[in-house]
Amino acid sequence: MATVTDYLNPKDLSHLANHQVLAKRVVEGFCSGLHRSPHKGFSVEFKQHRQYVPGDEIRHLDWKVYGKSDRFYIREYEEETNLRCNILLDASGSMAYEGTRTKGRSKLHYASRLGACLSYMILKQTDSVGLVTFDTKIRKVLPPRGRAAHVGNIIDVLEDTSPGGETDLGAVFHELVPKLKRRGLVVIISDCFGDLDSVMNGLAHFRHAKHDVVIFQIWDPDELDFPFKQWTRFDCLEMAEKKHTVDPTHLRQAYLENLENYRENFTKGCYRNRIDLVPMTTDQPYADALSYYLALRKRGGRPSRK
Amino acid sequence: MNFLNLGLAFGAAAVVIPLLIHIFNRSRFKVVTWGAMHLLESVLRVNRKQVQLEQIILLIVRCAIPILLALCLARMVVTDWGPFLHRIILPLAALAFLILVALAPSLKKLFGTLSAACILYAIAAEAGIFGGGYEKKNVSSDSTDIAASTVILLDDSFSMNADGGFAKAGAFTEGFLKNLKKGSDASVVRMGGSASPIFAKPTSETEALGERSGQLKASYDKVDLIGSLDAGIATIHEGRNAKREIILVSDFRKADWEKTGGALATLKERLDNEPLKPAITLIDVGGSARENVSVDSIELSATSIGVGQKVLVRAELRNHGSSSYEGDLQVRLLVNEELNPVDETVVTLNPGETGQVLFTHKFTEAGSTVVTIEIGASDALDDDDRRSASVTVLDRIGVLLVDGSPSEEWLSGETDFLKLALTPFEEAKIKNSVETKDLIDASVVRLANFDPAKHLDGNQSVLVLANVSSLEDEQISALSSFVRNGGGMWLALGDKVDADWYNEILGSETNDLLPLPLRNIGGSLSDDSVRTRVVASHFEHPALSLFNDRRNGNLADADLWRWHRLGESDGTGTQDATVLARLETGDVFLAEKKVEKGIVIQMATTVDGDWTNMPVRSCYLPLVQQIASYLADQVTPPRNLPAGATLTHYLPQKEAGKTLNVTSPDGSTHTVKAVKRGSQAVAEFSNTRKPGTYQMDGEEGSSVKFVTNASPRESQLDRMSEEEIRESTNALADSIDFIDASEKDALAQYLELDGARTFGRETWKILLGAVLALVLLELILQRIFGRVRT
Structure with a gap:
């Protein structure tokens, strides 16, 4: 039975204590006026006046302004709403990779701890968080809950998750979108390996459903600098029959070029879809990268395209 | 293609090292379970073939490096560019095109085709399917441009002095050697008499060698053509350079090149087997001089002569030229090479004629003496105007006569006649003067008193056993060692002789002093009808050759009544005795046997008048004198x-x-050491290439003179024409260059000729360059092949 402290390091948590996961876009309130808001009696803070256009509800007219200026103005309010966050954890075979420099810390291991940390932080600010694990298909779904004790459930699921199966992010995302009924924050923790177009389609689907999407892309340092020297047989983690014996020194440059290309395309795609892409390497403490990202987000910025 | 250091060519086996490293690397791979396979696979899809090509190229480059390095160190020499092109250059070109295929994939079809074409062309050319335009095009190399290994065969026989031929030869040799390119090695072999290189091994100090060559003198015997060529080929075989040549500088006298065909064919076979065939150049420095008179031979009537005895010196003169001497050719006789002649005369000698001069001379001093005949003619060659001979002038010859049947009565003892005949002057009590001095000093001892230790002292050269019945064992062993050390023994038989003792003891295997075994006694003292005589045939033997001239007496004058029949072997045994004379009955009269250094002569009858009347015949005195001196x-x-x-x-x-000092004709002195050989000491000296008088001086001041003479053929100045030279040398090699130095400078002609010649060329520079280029290429390719391709 996993304990909370296995997944949540007090040092990391204290590092992140002052950060709050704010959905950058107002998840529900932004659309008020287009759909009926289900949230009534919430604290309402005046934001601005807007000229009346036909079709606006009459009850929102500010009669006092009409009395003074003889014009119709609508009062607009900024609404606070509960953040509903879904953490999507990739548990495909490729996440099992652990390099020479990250012995005992596979990408999944790193991703689980990152997920647990995020859940804890979200629950701490009294928002609700849920967890979905997947590989080719969705494996397990834990719906968002706001109770503080929910972190225990999340950690239990993380504990039970072991890597395996192929990655098919596009299909999984398409399958997942209808299941997330309420708009909210979607945090994807994955290496995002797979066909780029399919992945981008899936992400676009999330965006279409007005979700705010953040991708924590997990890299092993070996995958970034390809440090192999001697003759090597590369056995695929996802498909056992794929094996290639090559001299890596001859391939390194081409591999790095290919990697760079892939990352650039991926970054561009994310940018186009207004998705935050946060690359993380398993040899860096996730708290650092997370804290940087959260600080950036609080200021209202986005991670740079690169 | 040949190698100067063949052993190092096997270093090419180092080619297995890069191959093994490659195979070892491939077999020892690491296994990585890899996640980002989609990134890797797309790279592999595009690059797999390219990477394989690059690896093959790198492998070929790495393998080529040790091979080319080995060829470079082995100092590969090409004699014709063909094999070099299709074994080295074309494969390298194919490799270059293959690299271009890897570097410019867009043009890979073009470069791939070119690469394959190179390989196919090389294979086809190697298999001899077609030769291409380059076949048999020899590699050219100018003499002054590249280092060469050269052997100069320099004729220093004295005929080279005619018309200043040797001066030209010396100038050519010196000039050639001093002009040689650095790194060359050369050897000069003097051909006169016997092949004699100046330095034992080829030297790279060619300037010093040139200087030495310039100081040489031509005063040697007829050239040793075959020996010199043999030495030259052996030397050139060890040459350090690819360019090799043999230069023969001579005056090409007909006499030098006679009867050389068979030996030249053998040498040709050796030359053909040489991996790097030397070029052969003949340089004719001879002039057209023909006027020459020479002393062809000198003969003395005896090589050992007593003091005061007359000796006949006969010399043969020959006029090789066309000018005649009508009683105005001076001939002088010199003794011990003193300036003043002891005798002189003038002779007539017409062109092409051979004449003889005869001198008589009496020596007044004992010792080793040189007699020289010299002619005063102004002709082309001076060295053959004089000829010498060494003669030993003896004071006395000690002869010990052992009388086996002594008698008090005059002329009744067994040795009385012999003693009288050997020392006629002494017996006649004639006053002792030089003219009337006996050469032989004979002393008689009776058999009963014979004590070898006492009587056989160093003064006795000859021992005569006259009618001796038998001897004691100690006496026999003393006799045996006397004969084996060079003494002479004369066995005269008679009635006292114990035939069994002679056959069994004297003729036993250990003593072996009996030429022929004794059988029975022939003839009769009473019956006159069985008398016999010596057959007076022509005698070949020097002891009897005097009787070929009947004026000196006739052996057939004497009658023999009795004689021992001597057993001649039937031809199956080891017969080492020579029969010198026979009786009319067919029995042996005189037989001779050489016993190591000494000689035993056996006479079948008595030396006194008991069995023959020979002692009272005129032939007796010369016979015994001749046998004793012989x-x-x-x-x-x-x-x-x-x-x-x-x-x-x-x-x-x-x-x-x-140690003994030897003084050579050129005045230089050498020392030789007397070494013990058997029961004697022997001093030997072999450096006698120069004709002339050699004097060997012992520590006690006793000196011995030896004379070495050049062949009389060297005086014949008939020269070969160029056609004759070419005909003679055809047996040696197919192509020989010939330079006639009679009009133009030999060196200038040689350089002109050499510029047009071709030799094998060393390729180490090209190969080393290729190795360095490949090493650099390997580094560059390794970098380039790691570059980006998506």
Whole structure:
């Protein structure tokens, strides 16, 4: 039975204590006026006046302004709403990779701890968080809950998750979108390996459903600098029959070029879809990268395209 | 293609090292379970073939490096560019095109085709399917541009002095050697008499060699053509350079090149087997001089002569030229090479004629003496105007007569006649003067008193056993060692002789002093009808050759009544005895046997008048004198020798270990050590290439003179024409260059000729360059092949 402290390091948590996961876009309130808001009696803070256009509800007219200026103005309010966050954890075979420099810390291991940390932080600010694990298909779904004790459930699921199966992010995302009924924050923790177009389609689907999407892309340092020297047989983690014996020194440059290309395309795609892409390497403490990202987000910025 | 250091070519086996590393690397791979396979696979899809090509290229480059390095260190020499092109250049070109395929994939079809074409062309050319345009095009190399290994065969026989031929030869040799390119090695072999290189091994100090060559003198015997060519080929075989040549500088006298065909064919075979065939150049420096008069031979009537005895010196003169001497050719006789002649005369000698001069001379001093005949003619060659001979002038020849049947009565003892005949002057009580001095000093001892230790002292050269019945064992062993050390023994038989003792003891295997075994006694003292005589045939033997001239007496004058029949072997045994004379009955009269250094002569009858009337015939005195001098003469080895022969001098055993000084004709002195050989000491000296007088001086001041003479053929100045030279040398090699130096400078002509010649060329520079280029290429390719391709 996993304990909370296995997944949540007090040092990391204290590092992140002052950060709050704010959905950058107002998840529900932004659309008020287009759909009926289900949230009534919430604290309402005046934001601005807007000229009346036909079709606006009459009850929102500010009669006092009409009395003074003889014009119709609508009062607009900024609404606070509960953040509903879904953490999507990739548990495909490729996440099992652990390099020479990250012995005992596979990408999944790193991703689980990152997920647990995020859940804890979200629950701490009294928002609700849920967890979905997947590989080719969705494996397990834990719906968002706001109770503080929910972190225990999340950690239990993380504990039970072991890597395996192929990655098919596009299909999984398409399958997942209808299941997330309420708009909210979607945090994807994955290496995002797979066909780029399919992945981008899936992400676009999330965006279409007005979700705010953040991708924590997990890299092993070996995958970034390809440090192999001697003759090597590369056995695929996802498909056992794929094996290639090559001299890596001859391939390194081409591999790095290919990697760079892939990352650039991926970054561009994310940018186009207004998705935050946060690359993380398993040899860096996730708290650092997370804290940087959260600080950036609080200021209202986005991670740079690169 | 050949190699100067063949052994190092096997270093090419190092090619397995990169191959093994490659195979080892491939077999020892690491396994990585890899996640980002989609990134890797797309790279592999595009690059797999390219990477394989690059790896093959790198492998070929790495394998080529040790191969080319090995060829470079082995100092590969190409004699024709063809194999070099299709074994080295074309494969390298194919490799270059393959690299271009890897570097410019867009043009890979073009470069791939070119690469394959190179390989196919090389294979086809190697298989001999077609030769291409380059086949048999030799590699050219200018003489002054590249280092060469050269052997100069320099004729220094004295005929080279005619018309200043040797001066030209010396100038050519010196000039050639001093102009050689650095790194060359050369050897000069002097051909006169016997092949004699200036330095034992080829030297790279060619300037010093040139200087030495310029100081040489031509005063040697007829050229040793075959020996010199043999030495030249052996030397050139060891040459350090690819360019090799043999230059023969001579005056091409007909006499030098006679009867050389068979030996030249053998040499041609050796030349053909040489991996790097030397070029052969003949340089004719001879002039057209023909006027020459020479002393062809000198003969003495005896090589051992007593003081005061007359000796006949006969010399043969020959006029090789066309000018005639009508009683105005001066001939002088010199003794011991003193300036003033002891006798002189003038002779007539017409063109092409051979004439003889005869001198008589009496020596007044004992010792080793040189007699020289000299002619005063102004002709082309000076060296053949004089010829010498060494003669040993003896004071007395000691002869010990052992009388086996002594008698008090005058002329009744067994040796009385013999003693009288050997020392006629002494017996006649004639006053002792030089003219009337006996050469032989004979002393008689009775058999009963014979004590070898006492009587056989160093003064006795000959021992005569006259009618001796038998001897004691100690006496026999003393006799045996006396004969084996060069003494002469004369066995005269008679009625006292114990035939069984002679056959069994004297003729036993250990003593072996009996030429022929004794059988029975022939003839009768009473019956006149069985008398016999010596057959007076032509005698070949020197002891009897005097009787070929009937004026000196006739052996057939004497009658023999009795004689021992001597058993001649039937031809199956080891017969080492020579029969010198026979009786009319067919029995042996005189037989001779050489016993190591000594000689035993056996006479079948008595030396006194008991069995024959020979002692009272005129032939008796010369016969016994001749036999005694012949036996005494054999003690010394010959002292008149052809040039180049080894001088041998015997000394008493006690002289072993002592050094003797040898003075050569050119005045230089050498020392030789007398070494013990058997029961004697022997001093030998073999550096006698120069004709002339060699004097060997012992520590006690006793000196021995030896004379070496050049061949009389060297005086014949008939020269070969160029056609004749080419015809003669065809047997040696197919292509020989010929330079006639009679009008134009030989060196200038040679350089002109050499510029047009071709030799094998060393390729180490090209190969080393290729190795360095490949090493650099390997580094560059390794970098380039790691570059980006998506």
